[in-house]
Amino acid sequence: MSTTPAPLPDRSGPGAGAPSAGPVRERGDACPGALRLHAADDGALARIRLPGGLLTVRQAGALARIAEESGDGHLDLTSRGNVQLRGLADGCGGTVAGQLRRHGLLPSDRHDRIRNVAASPLCGVDGWTPDSGPVPGAAPADVQGWARELDELLCSDDAGTDLTELSGRFLFGLDDGRGDIVALRPDVTLIASGAGQAGVCFGTTGPGLRVAAADAPRAAVLAAAEFLAAREACGSTAWRVRELAPGQRPSIARLADRLAAAGISCTPLPGLRPPLGEPPAPGPVTGPGGVCALSVTAPLGRLTVAQWRLALRVAGEKGDRTLRVTPWRGLVVPGLPAQEAPGLLAELAGAGFVTDADSAWHRAGACAGRPGCAKSLADVRADAAACLADGQAAGAAALPVYWSGCERRCGHPGGGPWVDVLATGDGYRVAVQDGRRDTAPRTVTTAGLAGAVAAARTTT
Known part of the structure; x- marks a missing residue:
């Protein structure tokens, strides 16, 4: 039976929501792009739009080179299926834009x-x-x-x-x-x-x-x-x-x-009610004709250049020379021989990709946090990694969880329910967002965070 998703509170920024005349904002949309870079504490940030998440191996290789030569050596996958490059050096915007244009990743400056x-x-x-x-x-x-x-x-x-x-x-x-x-x-x-x-x-x-x-x-x-x-x-x-x-x-x-x-x-x-489905789980994806794909996710949405290039090599040598970046901070590598999929998946797992739906890292995300973001009240990535490393709340049925360094909750999940882990300055506030209200909110210190998150992720 088709279902209609419940409305969720929109915490995308100041004034968000649905007041009678729409939000009143004191400034325009500052959403970053490939040309309009965001000045973060760890350097400039560029957001590369990838409509449909589609990349050729040549384009993916260009992104790796930019991240290595001009950025901090990482690629962040976003909740829109885009890629962000952080730590870009001052004055490199023109060089980065030129590289993107040459590889078809910036087809129009205006758009x-x-x-x-x-x-x-x-x-x-x-x-x-x-x-x-x-x-x-x-x-x-x-x-x-x-x-x-x-x-x-x-x-x-x-x-x-x-x-x-x-x-x-x-x-x-x-x-x-x-x-x-x-x-x-x-x-x-x-x-x-x-x-x-x-x-x-x-x-x-x-x-x-x-x-x-x-x-x-x-x-x-x-x-x-x-x-x-x-x-x-x-x-x-x-x-x-x-x-x-x-x-x-x-x-x-x-x-x-x-x-x-x-x-x-x-x-x-008049009665259109689109179905509400699930994102692709990590692991092998069996297709027709003996062709397979691999679905993997990036730990907390971030990959090193080495991890990215490994996925790129698998796609180029064994697949159809394309990658698909998913809105769930993952990659799909299509066109692989089914008999080679287990070994290739094991290689990706060994490099740190999330390849199993039973992993505690599955459906776990975090904003940039300190030191990259001046507004963040904590190093949320380090705290999230410490929580997930002990394997609590593992399992495909565990709720999605997202760590945020401030009330803006940049990049939080777009659906529900999900576990909201919000830095307070003295610890974290942990609650389940169910689309209408916070369920079972709890404020804890960092020392008690792993247990609180695990309990929230198993809330029914």
Whole structure:
């Protein structure tokens, strides 16, 4: 049965939420990009958008070189399936941008920060077909193809509207029907419904519109334009659809008019209820025809250049020469011979990747914390690693957990429930976020943190 995700509190920044006229902000969106770098305590930070999380081995190699030569030797994977480079030296922005352009990672300077596109990372890999949804049993569309086409449209000056006004936080979600991307609560959602069709909606609930799969990327662009029109009409500075009050949110009826004007046929889906699915678990992913993929995650979302290059070598020598960065701070390496998958997975595990859903490190994340972030009240990565190293709260059923150094909770999970571990200056506040309220909040010192986190992760 399809379910609708419960609304979660948005703690993305000051003024976030859904007041009647949208949030009132004293400054514009400062979300970093490949050109607009963020000045952190450990150096400049660049966020490289990877629509659909798609990378060739050549592009991945370029990111490794930039991290090694200009950064701190690490690559951070984000909750949007993007990559961040930290510790960049002063004055290297032009050099970094030039390297990204040469490898197709910065196709448009003007549109860099709006290229936030998350896509189902296992689409076309595991032979999955939906057994529920608008068209039961139908094969999902190629959402990776959607991601490439949507990126081209976003970067085009001929898209029919100036989408550069979108916030760097606005998210397009392309779901192949399994509901994994729906769980991220995108602003504009495309969900494959089989038979060459797709549903498009604002957020993750109906009403929606059914369009031909071939028209889905164009429909997503026009939906973003309708959001900008709705925001302008009510005088809001909202960054996300859910920040607008219900009566001010973009209209499906007006979107239908936009689609018709663009020559896109659509039919109403008044009761659209997209399925709510799970992210790919770490481990081997069996596909048709003796071809396999490996799904792994980065410990606390961070990889060394050596770890990154190992995954790159596996993809280049044994796979189809591509990598997919997932919105769950992981990698999918597709196109591997099934008989070699166990040995390759063991090699990645030996290098420190999370390769087992029963690991305590599975679904565990943390913000940058000290010393990289001036606002952080603790070295949350070190404290998180100490908690996870003893293996408490291991198991696939354990709740996701996220350590935050301050109230901004940068990068926290987009769905629920999850365990919120918030630095207070004297220790941590541990609570389960269930979508409506904090459950069982508890304030502990660092010495008692591992036990408190383990207990919270096993909360039912």
